[in-house]
Amino acid sequence: MSAGLDNLKHIVVLMMENRSFDHMLGALKQKYPKINGLTGDESNPDTNGATVNVQQKAQFQSQLDPDPDHHFPGVDLQIFGGAPPGPGRVANMQGFVKDYFSQTKDVNRSHNILYYFDSEKDLPVLSTLATEFAVFNGWFSSIPGPTICNRAFAHYGTSFGQVGMDIFYILDTAVLSIYERMIQAGRTAKIYYYDQPSSTMEIVNLLKNQPQIFATLDQFISDCAGNTLPDYSFIEPCYNDHPGPDGGQILASDQHPDHNVREGERFIANVYNAIRTNPTLWQNTVLLVVYDEHGGIYDHVIPPACTPDGNIASADATGTGEPFAFDRLGIRVPAILISPWIPRGTVVPGTEDPANAQIFEHASIPGTVTNFFLNGDAKRTDREQKANSFLGLLTDQMRPDDDCVVFNNLQ
């Protein structure tokens, strides 16, 4: 066991919304060749038959309205380019523009789905964390589908057969959420949502009337300052624009299109700073920043196969005419692991390096937490048990305090 693991007391996960790896971090490849981003030659055909290259023209807001399709049939089109389901079809990531045209009905506007940020200039927080700590070339959403089923994998290691946005009832299942597992074992765990007008997307636990696992972001900041952070924390951003308690303006910080990406940057910086500025907490905490799914936005990496979780979604449920056995992953998302025990510039190889690839998905979250805090002692899916743990990135060498950045949120 590394010294970093020996010192570890807290795991914190911040899950953002609906942006693909290439859209946010793809530009970093130009300066950091190990990062599996974009060369600029990647393309999709549009509905006029023209070949359209990716372009570094992403904007913070207003470019992805209507909200790009990311439900199961749409993502199937994005991955397989429109080839009908059936044996022998090959994933090619060629259907993003076609799918977005079906919403925009405007050929030029459909090209927006290929736009990506100038990461270092536009996204100083995300790009700094990616290059100062560890970035995953191969962290994928768990399902080629939308938010609720993907977030379920982060909480339960499965979506219980769901591939959509329907609420799911798990009252009789033996597979508990990671929070319930922790609490039953005498450990501590919390979901910190932003505030009550934003609340949580993890409704199942509300249904089970277990509000003791919930708190607001203010409490997270206070728990960080007071050294009262739980063993495991899951943080949710603000999901909507709404008035503040004193009449101010609270902006959505989840980065879900068409919410302002820059507000999400500020939110990530706030969460990082809350840990970073407490010297004790900084040394014994690991922070994972990850996105739930790609939000319909282009990524060039073909999602790999994965261990099935034992469920089958029917052809009716998938909407493609073909059932889904949860045997392949969704589209790649940004994921960054942060700790002073991680060397600067760590790049975790993905599918671009088959001999050394370490593939991650959201089942890795409860999997890692269960392995570390509970010695793997919990009823869980085969999928979660076989998911890679991300704590192996912690080393024996802790970086000095002046070697780790701090963010200054300009007012």
Place this chain on the structure above:
Amino acid sequence: MPPKVIAVPKTDPGAYNPNRPAGTLLQAQALHMREALIRHVHELTTLLDIDMKSLRTEADVSAYVHRATALLHTRAGKTAKT
């Protein structure tokens, strides 16, 4: 030597738009909240009387979600901060 400080730019003025139409995620969140509220129907008559089709903007959804979350937490005797 102090650590390197990275300045985080301000969010663009005018980004705030609570009248933006609520997307499928927020609509689903409100629907899921409604499902949760059904478990506490005796206390929730007024919330359940709200027509879901009237939740068109983010402000509409946030107001509804706010009331639903506060009420669910109140049942446990400890209310999370607003």
